Amino acid sequence: DQQVKQNSPSLSVQEGRISILNCDYTNSMFDYFLWYKKYPAEGPTFLISISSIKDKNEDGRFTVFLNKSAKHLSLHIVPSQPGDSAVYFCAASGGGTYKYIFGTGTRLKVLA
Amino acid sequence: DAMVIQNPRYQVTQFGKPVTLSCSQTLNHNVMYWYQQKSSQAPKLLFHYYDKDFNNEADTPDNFQSRRPNTSFCFLDIRSPGLGDAAMYLCATSRDIREYNEQFFGPGTRLTVL
Numbered sequence: 001d002q003q004v005k006q007n008s009p010s011l012s013v014q015e016g017r018i019s020i021l022n023c024d025y026t027n028s029m030f031d032y033f034l035w036y037k038k039y040p041a042e043g044p045t046f047l048i049s050i051s052s053i054k055d056k057n058e059d060g061r062f063t064v065f066l067n068k069s070a071k072h073l074s075l076h077i078v079p080s081q082p083g084d085s086a087v088y089f090c091a092a093s094g095g096g097t098y099k100y101i102f103g104t105g106t107r108l109k110v111l112a
Numbered sequence: 113d114a115m116v117i118q119n120p121r122y123q124v125t126q127f128g129k130p131v132t133l134s135c136s137q138t139l140n141h142n143v144m145y146w147y148q149q150k151s152s153q154a155p156k157l158l159f160h161y162y163d164k165d166f167n168n169e170a171d172t173p174d175n176f177q178s179r180r181p182n183t184s185f186c187f188l189d190i191r192s193p194g195l196g197d198a199a200m201y202l203c204a205t206s207r208d209i210r211e212y213n214e215q216f217f218g219p220g221t222r223l224t225v226l
Contacts, residue, residue, distance in 0.1 A: 004154070032212045043116065043202060043217030044155075051212075089154070098209050102154040 003027045004092050006103035014111050019077040021088050021106050026071065029095030035064060035075050036089045038105070044089055048075070052094075080110045115139070116218035118203050124224045125193050133188040133221045135203030141216070143209045144186040146178060147202040149220075155202055161186060162209045190223075198225045 005024045013019045023033075031052035036044035050057040050064045050073065057064050063076045077084055087107050091100040117136045125131040135144065143162050147155040159168045161180040175197070177189040190197055200220045206213040 002154070009152070034214060036217075041121075041219065043118075043204075043219045045217070046214040049212075049214065093212060098212060099157060099160070100215065102156075104152060104154045 002104075003030075004090060004101045004103040006088075006090060006106050008106050009104070010107040010109070012109045012111060013080045015082055016079045019075075019080045019084065019108055019110065021075040021077075021090075021108065023073045023075075023090035023103055024071060025073075025092050027092070027095065027101075028071065030092040030101075031094035032092070033064070033066065033073050034091045034100065035062075036091065036102075037084075038087045038089065047088075077108075080108075082110050082112050084108060085110050116203060116205055116216050118201075118218035118221050120221060121219060122222050122224070124226060125190075126226050127195065128192045131190050131193055131223065133190075133201050133203075133223070135186045135188070135218055136184050137203075137205045137216075138184070139205055139207075139216060140183060141205035141207050142183075143206045143213075144180060145204040145206070145215065146176075146186070146188050147204065149200045149202055150198075158188070160209070193223070193225045195225050198223055 034049040035047040037047045038044040066073045087105045089105045091102045093100045119134045145160040146158045149155040158172045180186045202220045203218040204215040206215045
């Protein structure tokens with residue numbers, strides 16, 4: 001039973017446009033969410049997080065939106081750059097545990 | 113730079129031959145994690161150490177063991193690898209387990225079982 005789902009395995013976006021990566025979760029106890037970025041041959045690196053007390057968190061070109069009623073979060077990258085090409089994982093935690101459940105990842109390709 | 117290091121990056125073993133994967137950290141974090149990630153799947157937590165306390169996930173096979181001899185090092189031992197254990201193994205650290213912390217990952221060890 002996959003509690004965190006990233007239903008789009010891949011996404012291609014033109015350089016300069018917006019990239020939107022989506023993540024859905026099923027456990028209503030989750031209250032903290034993170035996005036990680038992973039380049040080939042490297043480990044995932046932390047990108048941005050959001051707590052359930054917020055519905056938006058912004059860091060430079062990256063913004064994460066949380067819709068608690070829909071159990072959905074999204075990562076927006078504006079403008080997208082070729083260096084953003086990577087696999088993006090969302091992860092969720094909550095319900096009395098600080099362990100993270102990861103999604104399967106979305107491979108973003110930003111075309112120059 | 114403070115970091116999480118995994119050795120080796122690639123490991124080939126034979127079916128049933130014990131193998132040990134290594135992780136070290138210079139972050140001085142209290143928590144160390146081991147994840148298994150198979151192709152196109154989500155990283156799956158196997159276990160974690162909070163300081164010296166070992167915490168096994170309920171569905172982690174007995175074939176997988178871990179040791180943490182000191183703060184800096186953590187090992188993953190696979191006693192009798194099967195073909196289904198071929199995967200990427202990721203080590204991660206975090207400052208604490210009692211609050212939301214980001215986890216810092218190593219580059220992973222890709223295990224092949226022949």
